[in-house]
Amino acid sequence: MILDSKIPSGPLEKKWEKHIMDGKLVNPANKRKYDVIIVGSGLAGASAAATLGELGYNVKCFTFHDSPRRAHSIAAQGGINAAKNYQNDGDSVYRLFYDTIKGGDFRSREANVYRLAQVSANIIDQCVAQGVPFAREYGGLLSNRSFGGAQVSRTFYARGQTGQQLLLGAYSALSRQIGLGNVTMYNNSEMLEVVTIDGHARGIITRNVNTGKIERHSAHTVVLGTGGYGNVFYLSTNALNSNVTAAWRAHRKGAAFANPCYTQIHPTCIPVSGDYQSKLTLMSESLRNDGRIWAPKKKGDKRPAHEIPEDERDYYLERKYPSFGNLAPRDISSRAAKEACDDGRGVGDTGLGVYLDFRDAIQRLGESAIRERYGNLFDIYHEITNESAYKQPMRIYPAVHYTMGGLWVDYNLMSSIPGMFVMGEANFSDHGANRLGASALMQGLADGYYVLPYTLPHYLANVPREAAPSTDHPEFVKAEEEVNARTKKLIDNNGKQTVRSFHKRLGKIMWDKCGMARNKSGLQEAITEIQGLKEEYWQDVRVPGTAASLNQSLEIAGRVGDFIELGETMCRDALSREESCGGHFREEHQTDDGEALRDDEKFHHVAAWEYKGENEAPERHVEPLIYESVKLATRSYK
């Protein structure tokens, strides 16, 4: 497998412009002759579907949700970055680019990240025009807040519901195109297989989750915007239905999976309270603008927070990273919290928690100012824990939040299957080994509004302008048979254990051995354990109900089956990456004071895994990262 990133030549600042000029166009009359399948209706999927529909392509958009508005992008809280420099505090496209590259621990692609920073400003313009109610100052101008890993205020936000508002903006644009007939929307349709004809992606197989009906859809190109795979850990901040199935099915059909071990553990989540727990809830990073993180200095200190005097508190982020303090990037903050808890200084019943304290901010600004900024987050915290963060500090602990890895794509966002494009969290290219806060929304919308609409014609211009292949083509028949066989196996299995119990076990293996800290022997064990789990799964899982009806157990069963396979590849990736970088922390590779120790000589590359067959080890391919502008440096936030 050859991984050609197709990065344009020329100076960094001119690459995107040059690429647009060098690429081919599809003339307006011909656009309607092309059918485009978009799977997913989150920020990337909805914005791409709306934009491509508007341009005149014949778009078919699919989501397993009952409405495109339910995609998990909706849950993003804190904000979206853009190099607007509205605060006059020294921001620029280059600074956003550099912060993002550095935040990703120099493991992302330079040209992609620069393009992301370039189009970031347009996203804000677009969203405001759509009526997204961003926070504003009294004078009517847009307001900004700071986020981790940056020393400028460049994050735009809509209370604690920025993802919701951006998604609803894209959804409204999509709704308009659906109403106009330019986009056909397929709700409740879960993609279960991709169809390739002569090596090119030409269609998908879906299952209508309401009726169980299996459908074939053909097109000239297939675009995935299907989100991340954090739920491989069972407990994460992802929505319960977020899954890897679409991406994994594409992977099995030839799309390389890049850097799967890069997972983001978010430092500020509400700690686990019991084994019944189904998901973890994030407390936005924006809280770190005003909250101070600390743990008791004494081990096993069980006093309530207010009884612990100031000099017995360890504000460890401020101590260790004085220049960024509480706004240190996520991977670093998470590891620091883990370190404090491993040291026996954790708080709460489980000892797995640290404090996020607003006492000083409330004293300085008053409770009403804090309520205005974070009221809804404090309410969420109260609902879940029954504690008031106005009166006592929040207890927080890291939790799986985002996956930087994903399907490998080139500069055009095309995967290693020709004709299949991948956007948003589902691809891998922009965040390296760690994503900075408020960058996921930026990337999802950048891909959908501004990148894919320019790069898709480069491919389509070479596709004959004849009708999309017939769904009676043998490849469609074969793909549908594969789906049916898998479904039948699950339904007829009649085992003893529930799908959820397998998912929990997988999650535990992943969290313990491929979580915040990883080591060689743990990863090797994990691979063996997951292989065993997979075998057991297909022998003993019990899926009640029938295939031809609404069957939530069946939906989850298919997804968990794919998560198990993914988990093994993640562990292989983590095992082979003999360095620490960003969210990937190998205990063998750390500095004396416990910081991540990169090995740029051996690992300044993307690892992309090729599927080799059922129960075969996947093959690791390498795309070297070539930096023309940025000098590799040790990432320091001190």
Add this chain to the structure above:
Amino acid sequence: MNILHALFKTSIGKKVIMAVTGLILVGFVIGHLIGNLQIFLPPEKINEYAHFLQSLGKVLWLIRIGLLVAVVLHIWMAVSLVLENRAARKKGYQSQKTLRASYASRTMKYSGLIVFAFIVYHLLHFTVKSTHGEDFYPMTMLHGEKVYDVHTMMVLGFQQPLVSIFYLIAIALLSLHLSHGFSSMFQSLGLRTRSWSGLLEKLAITISVLYFLGNAAIVIAVMTGMVGIQNPDFASCCPVEAHEVANAKH
């Protein structure tokens, strides 16, 4: 877009018609009450007022037709809305709690129906004058003209306990109807905002209570004898008890 279609065929349009006709009817019932309160003045006042209304001729008929149209539209729209609302949830809940809706708002259709029945009776009683015998509709001399003695008609009417009780019940229900309707029409016309919705609710309650008290005062005043028959010619034509009350007053 055709404005008639917007008003008669859409959910918001129908509510606008409800609100506008409601406003007309609220105006009418309040005016009617103020007119009736003249019963506490010397009989000539209310008789003069009634005669003035009668003498309007075509204008009176215009007003009557206007009110009739308002009532018909109000009821027509109400029936149409209720039918649509029923159709919008054919299978109901096993249990459904009321979270915030007032008692008045939940009983609009019943209070409305009973008030409508009352209005029919009321019109037959005092306008068509067909519910009672001729004795109940006496005449009197006013500025040398022979006119209906409305003052005595009212007293005679409310001296009958059944009529009074029906009247009181209807007025109570109409007040209840108003307590929701009065603020509701502002909402339907888009004039109720958060800045004064609290005040509006209070105003609605106050107006409804005052409306009830004003009407009840007339009935109670007659029933307790505080207001009696003052028509000197009356002895020859009125029922015995009423006659006695009238004499007692003199």
Add this chain to the structure above:
Amino acid sequence: MKVTLRVWRQENETAQGRFEEYEADNLNPNMSFLEMLDVVNEKLTGDGKDPIAVAHDCREGICGTCSSMINGEPHGPENGVTTCQTYMRSFNDGDVITVEPFRAEAFPVLKDLITDRKAFDKIMQAGGFITARTGSCQDANALPIGKEVADLAMDAAACVGCGACVAACKNSSAMLFVSAKAGQLNLLPQGQPEKDTRVLNMVAAMDEAGFGNCTNQYECSAACPKEISEEFISKLNRDYLIASVRSSVKAKPTTMK
């Protein structure tokens, strides 16, 4: 703690439904309502029975998927939360809890507690947008919007599209949803050019979908997990009235019928 559930079970859209009782034992008061259902469903699956189908996804009160009528109240007894944010500590040990799907003809029941709310999407497609072609927009700060207006628009925009307003309304009216969506855009300067067509088309789509009529009881606001004010309904009524009158009398270009 322990509770008894009376749950609406219905195999599919056309099947006759019924209530069934389940015991849920050994519950932790800090469990969410949906986590309690997870436990019940694990047991049902283990016993070879069909688990209760229930709509859910994000479990943090923002996606709007979850939609259950719990003891006669949409999303359960607490104010300002969704079903997934309802915790067992809101109930007492030994309670009997009745769980039903949201009911309205416009929201047919698909299975058990899952309803089809695509009617909301149809309303949005009719006019719930500002036409802003990708790439054609001016600088975001070129259009100052007062904080008060922006905040009010955000109040409306907080709607998660769950349908609790319809479920709570005695008439199954969708006015709170439509008014929140239209209100957000109508408040903002960007939304002015399409304001009249927006309200006319959205209300037409709402009526078309078979929702009931608003009778100003404000059950919707009381049930709304985002506590959206009925003031937006008043605003929609006003905007609609003005749009109807204006569209009837205004001068039209020759290119329009």
